[in-house]
Amino acid sequence: MGRLRSADAWAVGILFSRTGVTSVIENSQFNGALLAIEEINEAGGIHGRPIEPICYDPASVVSRYGELAERLLAEDGVNVIFGCYMSSTRKEVLPIIERRNALFFYPTLYEGFEYSANVIYSGAVPNQNSVPLASYLLENYGGRFYFVGSDYIYPRESNRVMRNILRQGGGEVVGERYVSLEAGAEEFASVLGEIEALAPDAIFSTVVGTGTVNFYRAYLKATNVHKRAPIASLTTNEAEVAEMGAEAAAGHITAAPYFRNIKSAANSRFLERYHKRFGTVDTVTSCCEAAYFQVHLFANALRLTGCMDTDHLREALRGAEFDAPQGRVKIDPDNNHTYLHSRIAKLDEQGEFVVELEVRRPIKPDPYLVVPALNDWNFRLTPMKQGLGN
Amino acid sequence: MATSNIIRDVRALRVLVLHPQDTHAEELLQQIRRIGCRAEASWPLPGSLPAGVDVVFVEVKETMPKGLDTLFGGETQDRPTLIGVAGYENPSVLQNLLELKVDAVVTKPLRPYGVLSSIVMARRIWQEFRAVDKQIAQLKDKVQNIQKVSQAKFILMRLHQITEEEAYKIIRSQAMAKRTTTAEIAQAIINADGILGNISTKKIIYENNDNANKATGYDEVDS
Numbered sequence: 001m002g003r004l005r006s007a008d009a010w011a012v013g014i015l016f017s018r019t020g021v022t023s024v025i026e027n028s029q030f031n032g033a034l035l036a037i038e039e040i041n042e043a044g045g046i047h048g049r050p051i052e053p054i055c056y057d058p059a060s061v062v063s064r065y066g067e068l069a070e071r072l073l074a075e076d077g078v079n080v081i082f083g084c085y086m087s088s089t090r091k092e093v094l095p096i097i098e099r100r101n102a103l104f105f106y107p108t109l110y111e112g113f114e115y116s117a118n119v120i121y122s123g124a125v126p127n128q129n130s131v132p133l134a135s136y137l138l139e140n141y142g143g144r145f146y147f148v149g150s151d152y153i154y155p156r157e158s159n160r161v162m163r164n165i166l167r168q169g170g171g172e173v174v175g176e177r178y179v180s181l182e183a184g185a186e187e188f189a190s191v192l193g194e195i196e197a198l199a200p201d202a203i204f205s206t207v208v209g210t211g212t213v214n215f216y217r218a219y220l221k222a223t224n225v226h227k228r229a230p231i232a233s234l235t236t237n238e239a240e241v242a243e244m245g246a247e248a249a250a251g252h253i254t255a256a257p258y259f260r261n262i263k264s265a266a267n268s269r270f271l272e273r274y275h276k277r278f279g280t281v282d283t284v285t286s287c288c289e290a291a292y293f294q295v296h297l298f299a300n301a302l303r304l305t306g307c308m309d310t311d312h313l314r315e316a317l318r319g320a321e322f323d324a325p326q327g328r329v330k331i332d333p334d335n336n337h338t339y340l341h342s343r344i345a346k347l348d349e350q351g352e353f354v355v356e357l358e359v360r361r362p363i364k365p366d367p368y369l370v371v372p373a374l375n376d377w378n379f380r381l382t383p384m385k386q387g388l389g390n
Numbered sequence: 391m392a393t394s395n396i397i398r399d400v401r402a403l404r405v406l407v408l409h410p411q412d413t414h415a416e417e418l419l420q421q422i423r424r425i426g427c428r429a430e431a432s433w434p435l436p437g438s439l440p441a442g443v444d445v446v447f448v449e450v451k452e453t454m455p456k457g458l459d460t461l462f463g464g465e466t467q468d469r470p471t472l473i474g475v476a477g478y479e480n481p482s483v484l485q486n487l488l489e490l491k492v493d494a495v496v497t498k499p500l501r502p503y504g505v506l507s508s509i510v511m512a513r514r515i516w517q518e519f520r521a522v523d524k525q526i527a528q529l530k531d532k533v534q535n536i537q538k539v540s541q542a543k544f545i546l547m548r549l550h551q552i553t554e555e556e557a558y559k560i561i562r563s564q565a566m567a568k569r570t571t572t573a574e575i576a577q578a579i580i581n582a583d584g585i586l587g588n589i590s591t592k593k594i595i596y597e598n599n600d601n602a603n604k605a606t607g608y609d610e611v612d613s
Contacts, residue, residue: 115424115502335424368425368506371398 015083020060036295141202143171155206246351337365
């Protein structure tokens with residue numbers, strides 16, 4: 001990406017790590033954002049002016065996110081930034097965004113308990129993914145759970161939520177372990193030993209980054225494929241599955257708003273364009289989709305305002321809807337989070353996610369839900385009709 | 391104290407915001423509702439608090455409006471959790487925060503961050519004070535009862551020329567027989583002694599009472 005700016009372009013900042021531990025998923029988000037920008041530009045831009053992305057690579061180093069956000073706002077003069085995967089990196093960017101009253105788009109699921117007027121959140125919060133996943137696992141696999149996660153804020157809070165829901169459903173957590181972000185085979189060896197000894201019904205994994213691939217591979221090596229408990233996750237995605245291989249992935253479960261093989265006109269169009277641009281759809285994930293539709297939501301808002309002023313854009317964004325690849329989404333004017341779909345998918349022998357259950361309507365985001373209720377009718381899942389998408 | 395319940399129960403709280411209608415109040419109300427509490431606003435200050443309010447956010451300035459004193463000036467026992475909304479951090483405002491005995495403070499300009507933490511911390515402090523108040527009341531009661539029983543014991547010892555232990559046994563067996571507390575029986579003995587004493591020569595009784603007081607070591611005789 002060049003730093004040369006055409007005078008009449010709408011400049012936006014892009015802050016995803018192209019290298020480092022979270023680069024697999026952040027590259028996927030980067031591609032999603034870029035694809036949307038190119039689509040908009042090909043269609044003539046906004047009011048005749050193209051959107052120009054100014055991209056930096058924080059290299060998965062937490063403090064770099066803050067520094068580069070500052071640079072985007074102060075030196076490059078942008079007012080809108082798309083970026084971040086881990087909560088810790090979002091927390092670096094947040095004060096800088098607020099101080100300069102800029103607008104920040106965060107296309108990643110996270111643990112909730114945050115609201116900033118300067119952020120548009122388009123990933124799932126626990127009421128949109130944890131609750132449906134817990135009810136699915138309790139119903140299909142049993143009540144004994146083992147938790148394993150990367151050691152930072154999201155896994156810990158996510159596990160707290162999960163523990164609460166499981167207790168309501170009569171389940172129990174038999175073990176809980178946290179590993180480093182770069183965890184490799186050695187670090188997972190003791191975790192796997194514990195899993196073997198405890199023989200849980202399901203493993204709830206909030207391992208993110210390169211640790212994910214290492215964990216699924218190590219689990220494959222350590223266990224009998226036919227007898228093992230499934231690993232259930234909110235983050236494990238198509239890009240990581242492509243890396244770990246179909247054998248390591250088969251039988252495991254992910255809950256997310258979007259999966260690649262959703263059958264809808266919007267998704268087909270999205271995948272076709274993605275393939276044309278990047279030569280593969282292996283790297284399409286739910287976070288990629290979130291980054292993609294966020295850019296479109298932003299562009300639609302910009303079309304209305306005709307200016308980059310934060311207050312105007314925010315007004316235009318609140319309540320805005322878009323036909324995303326996952327289905328219709330809407331920014332909740334109450335909390336700047338997004339109404340999202342909720343789906344549970346299982347990986348088949350080919351390493352493809354097969355959506356087994358989904359909620360009928362997008363779920364309203366509830367970022368401050370302390371104790372989600374397992375039996376909330378909002379989260380009721382309906383089985384997928386064979387061969388039919390939404 | 392079950393502090394984990396404070397977090398769990400946050401969304402069941404009914405919150406009242408006493409603040410002039412402006413962007414601060416609006417921001418605060420929105421954040422409280424985002425958190426998931428029931429929130430309402432009232433301004434100017436109401437004459438009394440609506441029933442069932444658990445938490446009150448109240449604007450605190452360098453001057454204390456009269457209404458505020460009527461609302462929160464009295465005993466803190468039956469008061470909802472109080473969180474001050476301060477525009478300035480100068481000594482006059484701080485003094486008023488102290489006088490109102492607020493449980494927590496949020497400062498203006500109001501930001502969404504911190505509102506939840508303030509509610510949680512304020513609830514903890516509020517709960518702790520309620521628990522301490524209750525404990526103090528219980529201890530006061532206990533001390534008074536011990537006082538009564540020992541006074542009654544000395545009355546019995548004097549009248550029947552018996553030992554302290556025997557006197558206590560009488561009080562206890564009376565309490566058991568009448569299915570009441572030793573303190574109740576002790577009170578009855580003290581009352582009876584007062585009345586009977588008044589019927590006979592007053593002068594002697596006064597002296598006796600004085601002696602009894604000296605003997606128990608307590609100055610106050612509540613009969």
